Structure formats: structure tokens, C-alpha cells
Amino acid sequence: MTSRRKALEELAHRTLMERWRKNPLLWVKERLKEDPKDFIWSMYEGYEDHEWDGDINPLAQAWQTLGDAYKSTTEGKTPEYKYVAIESATGCAKTYTLARIVFWFLDCFPNSLVITSAPSETQLKMGLWSEITMLFPRIKELRPHSQKWSLRLAMQPDVTDEGLSEAEREKLKQSAWHAFAFTTGVKADETSSNKARGFHRKNMLIVLEEATGIPLPILTAFQNTSTGNTNYIIAVGNPDNEFDTLHQFAMQPDCKNIRISAMDFPNIVLQKEVYAGAVTQSSINSRALNYGEGSPLYNAMVRGISPAQSSDTLIRAEWLEAVLHKKFPEEELQLIQSYNAVGVDVANSIDGDKASLAFGESNRLKQVLEFHCDNATHLAYNLLYDEPQLMAQHYTSYHTPTIQDYNIDPQCIGVDAVGVGVATINAFKDKGLTVTPLSGGCWHDVIPTEIVSMGGREVEKPMYKFSNLRGQMAWELREDIRLGRIAIDIEDPLEWAALKRELCIPKYTTKGEHIEIEAKESIKKRMGGKSPNRFDAIMYWNWVRKGYRFSTGFFLPIG
Secondary structure, three states: OOHHHHHHHHHHHHHHHHHHHHOHHHHHHHHOOOOHHHOOHHHOOOOOOOOOOOOOOHHHHHHHHHHHHHHHHHOOOOOOOOEEEEEEOOOOOHHHHHHHHHHHHHHHOOOOEEEEEEOOHHHHHHOHHHHHHHHHHHHHHHOOOOEEOOOEEEOOOOOOOOOOOHHHHHHHHHHOOEEEEEEOOOOOOHHHHHHHHOOOOOEEEEEEOOHHHOOHHHHHHHHHHOOOOEEEEEEEEOOOOOOOHHHHHHOOOOEEEEEEOHHHOHHHHOOOOOOOOOOOHHHHHHHHHHHHOOOHHHHHHHHOOOOOOOOOEOOOHHHHHHHEOOOOOHHHHOOOOOOOEEEEEOOOEOOOOOEEEEEEEOOEEEEEEEEOEOOHHHHHHHOOOOHHHHHHOOOOOOOOOOOOOOOOOHHHEEEEOOOOHHHHHHHHHHOOOOOEEEOOOOOHHHOOEEEEEEOOEEEEEEOOEEOOHHHHHHHHHHHHHHOOOOEEOOOOHHHHHHHHHHHHOOEEEEEOOEEEEOOHHHHHHHOOOOOOHHHHHHHHHHHHOOOOOEOOEOOOOOO
């Protein structure tokens, strides 16, 4: 082959690649030899009069958004969207599409890096990487030197992962032209966040599957590392609620938010099983029967609509917005009886549930912290001593304010007295301080009462009944927020988003005057495995700030 011919062939190859980078669906047709109708559903005969329930041709829109972002960059423009979020009904070919997006990026962007992520390795193996495995033989034809392992593939000759040290594996991830799996877990620990921030490449694509279960700090870390012009993120999942990670990502101004409704899928529109194993009319009918057509769960599973807060939500988002930086008239402030206080949600694990502290001045919540704490005893000392004092006595520092910083009386330190919290309470006791332990049954003395007629005479009875003190404290927090009795002064928008999500997740049920607050384990499950530490700490702060059971007496809540 002459050098001229070789140069012409190389030019033709670069031209094709440039064309495919800007128009991914041409790559599907010309390079992969697959039918674009798999993504452009309106190409099917029978869609002419279809009224779309979700976004039109959502899979094609999602993919083309990445191509448009690249095109804008080549023209010296700032892309309108650099990220893509797909909130989808189940069984609508999301994973099928993601596998092809992975190969498109690897094939068209030289020396590129694709990071595929999900909360668990099982989800990746059963989902995206199963689809990648089925597609790989076709890629092998196009890229003969490509190699594939369980959760990694390389586009050029590469060594296997076997026998490599952790440091060597990390170096390989930074240098190879490949795709690999990165599991986030359900806890946003510092190690995972640091690893997520550590990926850098000129051409990089991050693919997030089951994104509703990925902790928000992990997604934020991925965004912070996607600084290059050709660094993109696509996140997909079935929506859970308006505070889940996927929906929060979708609401960002530089993210293209796309909704896939099963009502628009070819199997449903064409009334035949075009794609085996995908959503069918019978599965939709079953969900309508089980969940109720139009219910939040039905809309999420069938129409890809992120559920707003339901009627059984303990604390509503609009109530929180109303008390953010709320100002109280002077005459109202004079009626408010409230002490500076701190709520303490205790932890005793280096990598498990975190501890949380909520500090407030009078009825204003000023600061909420969440951090790993491996010594419940030393947590107490962090509230008593500053950094030099902690170091001098060889206590672990968690870099928290002290009660002196907020002028807090020890009795206004509210500590969960169940489990590891006992160690924290005892540590205060060893220093001669009496704090307020929070556990046991409800405190009837401060439950509002009402006059009712019983047996022909009027009697005074409690308005509510609770199974335990936790339920009572949660309900009182709800009422104080609903009625605007407190203010929240949180400045950091990320911390506010995380705090609001935790406060808006818990639910409640009522049976007559009996109120049951959702169990902590149930809340934890719906939060993707994360414990509602901030919620608990704020709940404790709100209770102890009122001075209940002070040795010097107590006062009743306003209202």
C-alpha cells in the first residue's frame, strides 16, 4: 500500500468517525448494521397518529444529546446539555441502549474511558454487563484486538487484571482504552467519593445504571471529575421520588431530562410483542390492578413519572421551604420559649452508619453535620473540648463545634439512648454532666389535649397517641415545621438538598388518634441503605430545645 493511499484511507476513517461522533444513530446503522427503529420508534408503521405520553423517541433523544454536545464543542460553543438523565418505566430497553452507547463512545472516541456504575456489582452483572456480553461478538468483528473480562473490556491489547496489585489496577484504569465497572454501594463514604473523583481522561463517559440508588455525593464526585470538553454523564433508572439522586440530577440546568413511558413503547403502541422480554400490555394491566391506575407507584413503574410527596409523607417540602431563613416578628419572638441545643445521633463504626449533630440557637436550626464516628465515647468529648484539648488528651477529633461555641446547657444535649448512644451518655456522666437521654415511651404531659363528650359529660383527653418517644418527637418536629414555629438557617445548597431529602422521606399512618411513624429500617431501605441520621439529629434537637424534663422545670410547647 502506497503512503498516499494509506493517508487517504486514514483521512476517510477519521471523517467517518467524526460523522458518527456527531450522529450516533448513523453509527448504529452504518457501523453496527442495526435498525435505527430500535431507538427511533416513530419510524415504525403505526406511530403516525400516536399521542406520546412521555418524550418523543426518548432513547434516540438521549443518545443524540451526547452527539449534539460533542458537535457544539467542535464549533467552539458551550453545549446546552452535557449530562443526560432518563427517568423511565420498567422494561423499555434502557439497558439495551446503554450497552450500545458504551460501544459507540469506545469505538468513536480514541483512547477513551467509560465508567459504568450502579449501587451493586450484581446489578451491573445482571443488567448492563449482561447486555455488553451479548453485543461483544459484533464489536470483536469491528475491533479484532478488543478483549473482554467479567466487568471490564479493552479496545486494544491489554493485560488481564489477574495478579495485579490494587495500585496497578488503579493505574490501569487511568491509562487503558477501556470500559470497566465501578460499584458505588449504598453509602456515600469518603473512600468511594474520592475514587469517583479520581477518574480523568480527555474522552470520558460515565454511565450510571439504577441511578436512583446511587448516593448523591457519589454523583456529585463524578460531576466534579467530568471537567473536560468531552466528558459526559448519562444516568438512568426507574424513578422513586422527587428527592432521589436521579431526579435531583435531572433537575440540573445542564442536564437533559428525558422521560420514557411504557405507553410509547412499540410493544404497546403496535399491540404486539415486537421486543421479547420488554413491557407488555398484560404487565401494565397487572400494575393497574395491583397499584391502582394513576397511583404514584403506577405512574413511576408504567409512565416513568417521579412521584411527588404522597399524602402520608410526614414532612412536606413546601413546609420546609417556608421555614428556610424564616424571620419572626419581634412580638412573636418574645413568646417563644426555646434554649440553645444540640441533637446527637450516635454512631460507633468506621465505615457503617454515620453520626450526626444538629445545632440550634433558640428555635433556629443553625448547623447539621454528618460524619463517620468510630468511637461513641470520644463523640461526647468532641462536644466538650476544642481541637488542642482533644489532641492533648489523645481523644479522636471529629472536627465539630463544642457546646461552648453555641452556649448550650448540658441538659440541652439530646442523645439517642438506645444502643451505642449509652456510651456517649456515660462519657458525659463521667465528666460530671447530665444530658437528656432520649428513649422509651411517649411523654403524655406535653401531648396537646382536647375536650370531648363521653357518656354525657365532657372530658379532657390527648389529641394523639404514640407507641414510643421516637414517634412523639417525630410528630412534634413535623408540627413545628408545618406551623412555622422554627426556622432553618442552612446556607450550603448541597447540604440543604441532602437535609431536605431526609426530612421529606419518612411517612406516617393514623388509626383514630393513634399515630405511627415509619420504622427507621423501612426509611433506610427506601433511602437505598442510608440511615436517616440528619433527620434523627434534628428531631432530637427540636425536642430538647424546649427544655422538657429539665431539673429546673419544663415549659409546654407554644400552641
